[in-house]
Amino acid sequence: MNIDLNSDLGESFGPWPMGQDGALMDSITSANVACGFHAGDPGVMRATIALAREKGVAIGAHPGFQDLVGFGRREIKASPSEVEDLVLYQVSALAGMAAAQGAALQHVKAHGALYNMACRDRALADAIARAVAAFDRSLILFGLPGSELLRAGEAAGLAVAAEVFADRAYDPDGSLTARSKPGSVIHDTQKVVERAIKMVRDQKVIAVDGSTIALRADTICLHGDTPGAADHARAVRAGLEHAGIKIANLRMP
Amino acid sequence: MNIDLNSDLGESFGPWPMGQDGALMDSITSANVACGFHAGDPGVMRATIALAREKGVAIGAHPGFQDLVGFGRREIKASPSEVEDLVLYQVSALAGMAAAQGAALQHVKAHGALYNMACRDRALADAIARAVAAFDRSLILFGLPGSELLRAGEAAGLAVAAEVFADRAYDPDGSLTARSKPGSVIHDTQKVVERAIKMVRDQKVIAVDGSTIALRADTICLHGDTPGAADHARAVRAGLEHAGIKIANLRMP
């Protein structure tokens, strides 16, 4: 039994630091690296790639909308063609910077509003899948289980990875409970570990109404931008390993 | 006897068109494509690559300072490390977008203030050469004949191309006459053609004081942003061909 642990990293920009990349990389196996449109700059990207290589973490591109001030979290009504171009641009930029350090990308995970929109809008999902497939057919595309984004990836002939959130509540239909609702985020590390184990072992999660729902779990997202994120990640990893689950990126045998 | 003809293209941005890329590509052999920092956006880059492929023009990256409003023409005191990162980022982005269309880059030509600074400052020149060599050792680096940029490219093991300007006056020391001086730009197409022929055939140019200076000429830059640029380019090409000079990009046998 294997699981990948991923986190969004390289989100500093110019003079502004963000996150605890170094500490987080001790626990995760896949890093989603910002590509300069919603966060990250060429210097930050170079340093994040170097850190991932040093820590043995697989590198993925984390392309987002061109919206620094909104951190790529605001939906922008971009056309599929615009989305295809901006994903291809950002994936290319990161891949080239990684290649210059002797590293190849493992995966692509869209960021923030772009990810959410593409999970439910097939035209945008297809645009992302087209960009990734045109650049490198061996890249793994991340998306929510059952989402349009995963379907588009498969239709484009890409390997896909279903991403789950052990610290987020799920509605009975398998979608994430809106952050605005009470209890939508689970802060108790022990509870998060238990949910993570169930997700990996049973490919199931208990929804907010107590019902059990099936969901494919290839990779668990660990948030890196909260206080205590590194400690939390370490505990989740230790809990999974203690339960006999192997933590490995998606390319490891 | 061969010569390459290059032009800066893909300099439109968002709703703002610039230049006559399609018409120019009928005359040139190498296109320097803006990469989004001083001009160009992912959509413009995609379209410019497609046009170059259709017209059989070799594609090069044209990275510049991150200064849209100043069009990359204002010197920015960036560190060598910052320059290395921004060149690697932009070259990677364009190369990936080209690869997605089945095309490989031929060369890299820095833009505007970055080009001018790197031609005289060895630390910046080395930074550019390092970025290009780290990405792809087979890329050809453009620079002024005798410049630090060419020296840095050679020291990094890159093939280099000496770029000359048939429509610009030269000072006796081989540098371009400052644009602020009268007569610094030559508008008469016939005169430009004559200078171009001399540059290619004799690797020489007549300076403003009447002296003859030697200069290595591997590629001639044709400006694309002036009215009549396409007609001018056509006339220069025809004049060179009439003189028995073969117009070919730098990779052609």
Added chain:
Amino acid sequence: MNIDLNSDLGESFGPWPMGQDGALMDSITSANVACGFHAGDPGVMRATIALAREKGVAIGAHPGFQDLVGFGRREIKASPSEVEDLVLYQVSALAGMAAAQGAALQHVKAHGALYNMACRDRALADAIARAVAAFDRSLILFGLPGSELLRAGEAAGLAVAAEVFADRAYDPDGSLTARSKPGSVIHDTQKVVERAIKMVRDQKVIAVDGSTIALRADTICLHGDTPGAADHARAVRAGLEHAGIKIANLRMP
């Protein structure tokens, strides 16, 4: 019988020119000047203010989303608080630059996607109205007749101006026919003049189904970014004057 003629101007950016501002200003009475977020830069703003003063055209702020590459035409899911701040910032910037030349602003017209969203979303409309009222209660707020934007302006105690489009088809419910539909844009100048006269004289327009609908018309928008825009504007103005209608900005007696 009076009417104001307005146009979006000052939409050049850095090295990229746009529009025929000088020629258009001979025909219009109110200029909506871009404020640097979707178009325009500080130098363009200064020059556009100077031109408006020279031509005796009233100056208004034309704030938009921070989206240069999308020209402010893409909807961004910004919060009312974000919209209030970005409108206040842009109106302040233009007003200060105008004051430095001895000119006061007449009005505020939101741009592109921001305008369209605020016309139908009261929370965003209120945000814009709050920003304008907080800055200067004497500014006139532009919006579509019957829109949430006009209602929000009136609720905030602002004078408002209902903006109509003589060259656009209207649906029977008084909304503009979608640009994607055939016949949505009227190119025949004579027809545009007739519609403009009817709008001013009768405050009515013939909808696409032949029905007559009432609409308040305080100002007619003339597009400045199409070929022949200046000629078209001159013809519309002449046609209105020939019909005995006085062309005057919203502050003229």
Added chain:
Amino acid sequence: MNIDLNSDLGESFGPWPMGQDGALMDSITSANVACGFHAGDPGVMRATIALAREKGVAIGAHPGFQDLVGFGRREIKASPSEVEDLVLYQVSALAGMAAAQGAALQHVKAHGALYNMACRDRALADAIARAVAAFDRSLILFGLPGSELLRAGEAAGLAVAAEVFADRAYDPDGSLTARSKPGSVIHDTQKVVERAIKMVRDQKVIAVDGSTIALRADTICLHGDTPGAADHARAVRAGLEHAGIKIANLRMP
């Protein structure tokens, strides 16, 4: 005996916080608020103005080069006309946002590379002074004692304030010792307080070679972006007050 204490604030951007604005404002009397070009965004500007009003701190504009990733610290070879426009734009934006909250600006202090360049280049200094004077002749212009910036301000009819740095070493010619040299920054709070007292009481400072140099000191800059900045500011203020020096902004009687 009076002295003003100023600090650069409002330098957060989008999702990235910076500095300890609230705590610092308990000690200082003048806040230099970033205006969106090198740091700050409309939301941050609004919040910083509100905080300054609440704490009774005078508000000034802190315009910089349009270089977010470089934080306005890199010299850009902009023309005097470009500098005049970008200063006027930024001062106007902040002044309007302050006016919307019922506050008027006290001063203008250029940021980073723009400040340093204008202190030694009279043409850029004149450009800044022209922008400030055109906007509001009652604004106070900050600059280094004896700098071209102060001279330009006075020539433009503006009140000026000479800014000194109690925690920086001075060369015998009155200029700040380069940060690259050992001992250029003084970390010992007690020593900083002693230097501050001497600057205010005697309008003098001991240079690195032990010589005493005269320098006009109207305002002391306290850095806000270092760890312990708020504690340091509190200690400096307390030390000055203990020495019988009144801490007051430049408009207080």
